[in-house]
Amino acid sequence: MDLNDDNPARAFEQRRPRLLRIAYRMLGVIAEAEDAVQETYLRWHQADRSAIRDAEAVLVRTVTRVCLDILKSARVRREQYVGTWLPEPIMDVVEGEDLTLSLMMALERLSPLERAAFLLHDVFGQDFDVVAAALERDPAACRQLASRARAHVREARPRFPITERRGHEIASAFFDASRSGDVNALKALLADDAVTYTDGGGKVAASLVPIHGQANVVQFFESLHQRLGPDFFQCVYQGLVDGLPAIVAMDPKGGLQTTAFGIEEGRIVEIYIVRNPDKLERVRRFLG
Structure with a gap:
């Protein structure tokens, strides 16, 4: 019509x-x-x-x-x-x-x-x-x-795309390794040139600049583990965020964050963390 x-x-x-x-x-x-x-x-x-x-x-x-x-x-x-x-x-x-x-x-x-x-x-x-x-x-x-x-x-664009199932396995493995502080597991999951981007919008704690390189990304997540402990974030949803394998986690006060993973040849090349609460209201409604 x-x-x-x-x-x-x-x-x-x-x-x-x-x-x-x-x-x-x-x-x-x-x-x-x-x-x-x-x-x-x-x-x-x-x-x-x-x-x-x-x-x-x-x-x-x-x-x-x-x-x-x-x-x-x-x-x-x-x-x-x-x-x-x-x-x-x-x-x-x-x-x-x-x-x-x-x-x-x-x-x-x-x-x-x-x-x-x-x-x-x-x-x-x-x-x-x-x-x-x-x-x-x-x-x-x-x-x-x-x-x-x-x-x-x-x-x-990924030159060697992976299956959605494999993407979720890698995302889950990274979340578990970051919560447990397993440095060797983090290194094994990350590409040498991995980059982490965190968006807090000035509303919540977040790195103000991208974190470049496997060693620096590992150090970033290791320091979070040491400061917050293994039980600070709980996974409340695993699925896709803007087409990437992702974890949605919640802190003890109910704050949300999404962590999405760009993956190449089975290793994580980009991590996108959104913590700005203004950007997560629709995620909260999606979760019900």
Whole structure:
């Protein structure tokens, strides 16, 4: 059914989940993505319906432009952010999308236009004519934007992907080793060039800079074990966070943190820890 019918509200709602996914991948924050979709909804209702020939393209173009406007101010806020900024964790994974947290972090290093061109074309399957209209650039320029983004994403994409089951086994083994302070087990699980990112947002304790190298990452988790003891964090959920094997843990006061693992050739290359409570409310609701 074409969206250009007599019930624009129903037509929009059919596309809302897709628009929200586009907005989240652009912005990395669910609340901002929801705001972008709501603004798109308002503009959709104000549009001249007689001038709409391809409603899907109109909605994609609108949400993209709204996200680009939001990114202008969001980038300023992120520059002022306390410590490392990580995307807000989401617990559900959309079938057919392989844009994991690792790849989203790679996209963070791109310009907003490069990010939009890649997401719209490579992830959400939009023709370059639609991408060009959304970005107000010609199709050739959008192809170049997507190509540059693709090169960065290719570097971040795992060359030797593992099964989901094996990923969860490694995540569980790392959680157990970190709680027990087993230094040898931690070393065996970590790649030599492993990096740990922690996002506390200035609200809770977290490393303000990324921790690079196997020895430094081991020392970081060993010091946590010595300071907090083995029973401080309890695993309350194991599954996927933004497409990566992850553990959700709770401290004695009910504080949550998500720990997601990027894994290459059976060893952990990236650890993403989100502790900022502002980013974990939806995780808490997911857990019930």
